[in-house]
């Protein structure tokens with residue numbers, strides 16, 4: 405038991421990354437209590453953590469954790485039994501790469517399927533409004549369309565979606581289902597007998613969005629029932645249920661080709677181009693790789709940090725393990741875009757070092773800027 409336990413988890417039921425963290429805490433049997441993040445809680449989180457995002461965690465000794473990826477790393481140190489990182493460092497690197505891709509690259513199609521189909525937009529607008537506002541007396545017939553509009557604009561219309569790429573963004577989801585279905589017909593988790601960080605990266609979009617949102621969940625139930633079953637395994641099974649004997653498997657076989665190829669040829673070039681835009685001080689950039697274009701997509705500082713972290717993980721490998729990773733990924737396109745133009749510093753290491761004590765409260769003006777203009781990604785300084 406960690407000296408920081410038990411934990412308070414600030415979460416929302418519709419939230420992508422809250423679902424990822426909740427299922428991890430459940431699997432590892434880490435003691436936590438849920439607190440719903442309606443508007444007053446969100447303001448309080450903003451004051452104490454510097455960002456108005458969920459999930460966030462408060463430890464029993466008053467420290468804070470934020471961002472699901474560093475949180476999983478931190479919890480792994482506190483609770484080392486049934487690790488979600490394979491002990492083979494080369495496979496662990498691949499698992500981290502898949503986690504990052506799942507976390508960040510599937511966000512866009514998850515937004516498409518939640519906010520583009522009209523029925524989903526109306527229903528999920530109502531859900532987000534009621535979850536955020538809690539008991540605040542704002543009529544939902546005003547708040548629901550406002551939230552739906554804000555999400556659709558922020559994450560799609562003002563983030564590189566065009567008539568030309570609209571269908572490609574939509575189909576990113578069904579392409580994933582086609583790749584995942586045979587894997588889950590064969591084995592219970594992405595890398596073998598037990599969940600790994602790769603599963604948690606995928607779970608974020610697959611559970612709270614694709615597997616639950618009105619339109620995408622119908623597609624999943626009809627086209628990929630084995631993926632649907634994996635969602636409930638991920639949500640329900642604990643380390644005690646599965647036992648300590650873990651059999652890890654490398655992501656080999658034809659059905660992995662699409663995922664690994666997409667990581668090397670589409671996602672890593674995205675991380676590279678995003679990092680270059682960040683370095684040049686550009687708020688937006690025109691992404692293009694592997695037949696996909698996202699004109700004027702928003703530059704995201706957090707994803708510059710994600711790239712930096714992957715570079716650091718790779719540097720920590722022995723020469724022999726690096727060679728094994730390189731040889732494994734060579735057939736899929738390789739890691740060249742991860743290292744192109746070297747390390748670009750996101751300047752976020754201090755912000756993402758956890759746990760941290762309550763932070764200096766941010767100004768009301770900053771909060772209003774975030775609230776009014778939907779700058780959900782890069783918190784204004």
Ligand SMILES: N[C@@H](CCC(=O)N[C@@H](CS)C(=O)NCC(=O)O)C(=O)O
Pocket residue numbers: 419420421422456457458459470471472473706780
């Ligand atoms: N990188 C973070 C991101 C947390 C995050 O983006 N949370 C979303 C909900 S899933 C959020 O709170 N967004 C606030 C907003 O869009 O205004 C993680 O891994 O936890």
